[in-house]
Amino acid sequence: MSPRTANLAAVLRALRTGPLSRTQLAARCGVAKSAVPGLLAELARRGLIRPAGVLPGNGRPSRLVELDGEDAYALALGIEADRLSAVVTDLSGRVLAERAETVDVAAAGLQRGMDELAHLAHRVLPGPPVGVAISVPGLVDSAAAVLRFAPALRWRDAEIAGLMAARLNLPADAVAVDNEANLGALAESLTGAGELFYLSGGTAVGGGLVSGGAVLRGARGFAGEVGHIAVDPSGERCSCGRTGCLETKANLAAVLRAAAAPGDPLLDPALGVAGRVARLKDRVRYGDQRAVTAVHELGVALGVALSTVVDVLDPDVVVLGGYFAELGKWLVEPVRVELAAHAQPERHARVVASALGLEAPLRGAAHLAAERLFTDPTLAAGTEEALV
DSSP states (O other): OOHHHHHHHHHHHHHHGSOEEEHHHHHHHOOOOGGGHHHHHHHHHHOEEEEEEEEEESSOOEEEEEEEEEEETTEEEOSSEEEEEEEEEOOTEEEEEEEEEEEOHHHOHHHHHHHHHHHHHHHOOOOEEEEEEEEESSEEETTTEEHHHHHETTTEEHHHHHHHHHHOOGGGEEEEEEEHHHHOOOOOOOOOSSSSSEEEESSSSSEEEEETTEEESSSSTTOOOGGBBBBTTTTBBTTTSSSSBBBHHHSSSHHHHHOOOOOOOGGGGGGHHHHHHHHHHHHTTOHHHHHHHHHHHHHHHHHHHHHHHHHHOSSEEEEEHHHHHHTTTHHHHHHHHHHHHSSSSTTEEEEEEEETGGGGHHHHHHHHHHHHHHGGGGOOOOOOOOOO
């Protein structure tokens, strides 16, 4: 990357925090004030910034600029066991279009599943995207952009980034792929949550850790697999081959089985994750004892597992994401009680439900997709002359 491209990227990144003046940009980006007008002019020609009024104060007014990028599309794609989803945002993260479809992804298989996802992407995209990021439930080698294993999908060593790039006619480096819990953690970190551990609930259970503003991945990129912490040595056998893993008690199917008898409409997979969780919430809200007990026991299991996480990782906050967030009103307190009982007393992690709910991974994916342009603003060609 040339020094000028690096300076363009620094200016564009600085504007993510809000409108700034030329003087402020020079100070924040470490570039000469005399160089800022030229950088702003190029970013404006590329359609990435626009005027934003003047900075209030005495003396000569300072003109402000802000992100534009309304025509710079970031595409987030989500793959779940029973659903495919797509969201398009602009550079500021504003959602421009979104769509989801119920699909039996495991039955469809890899190639047909990717075909369906590409068709969904084409339906929501207003134009060519500046970047694409795919959220998946499984072990992801993000550096190689390969999904190593996803039990819920029955996919192994799937080069889904390359497959999607070919279907969207994009260069291979335009598509990223990451674990849905990592992306959920990334989305939460953008709210200023600090050092956080994000616990994701769905067809599987996973986690993501953000420290210093970055997702920590481990030596092979598989960090955060808390679904396989043992919480019940005499419990059920897990898909990983061990017994009593958190996932055997906390994946959505297990909780629904605990909350309802066989044949109950609550167990109908045709409702999708959101539909079944909504019905479960209604039953807990209205005092259905079986549902209340199932959700309370879920909170206890989460708290036991998270006490180990808190002892080892020492986060400022634990965020309950995925379907756990939808049940946060009833889960947060039992999780807190178990943390107090099992974690070291010096640990004081707050426990909160994600405000983003089931959408957190897609919001994180959209941010990751936009990163490609924030790293290299020259990818935006621009069509008109403009001065700021």
